[in-house]
Amino acid sequence: MLPIQIFSKSTHKPLITNARYYTTTASSSTAASNNRNRPKLSFQQFVQRGKVLEAYRKYMRLTKRITDKPSRKEMRAWIRVDFDRYKDQTDPQRIDVLLAQATRQYKEMESGMFSMI
Known part of the structure; x- marks a missing residue:
């Protein structure tokens, strides 16, 4: 330098x-x-963390389609609470199950939102 x-x-x-x-x-x-201060992540944990963050971002992007601001705010709060509820999960199999549930719910929300518009 x-x-x-x-x-x-x-x-x-x-x-x-x-x-x-x-x-x-x-x-x-x-x-x-x-x-x-953070514990080291294994490769599997690192990959799962990326998938969880990707799912969270997809949910947040989906809420942009809600035109009513109070409803959008409520939906974002629900998403945050739901993701925070499982933030301390460490079992990789349980995380995979939760990711599968999140994907299924996302598809349901997405199809429901298109019908609302």
Whole structure:
């Protein structure tokens, strides 16, 4: 990394040395400390986590089709609560079952929403 220096106009002495270095290390050290507290994920857990996040995002995108704002807000709250209810699940087989249920419910919601529009 190249040193970055900011000089004073009157004294021509450096005011800040390596400003970029300080800003990047401050922000990255916080992120690194957050990652240290998390347990390491196995490959299967990593893949399942991605599938769960994908399902959550699909549900949230589906709510954009609801034109009534209070109903949309209520549906999003229901989705959040439902996903939060199972966030501490660690059994891979149980997670697969929950993902299958989520997929089935998503298809039902999607077909129901098209009939409402």
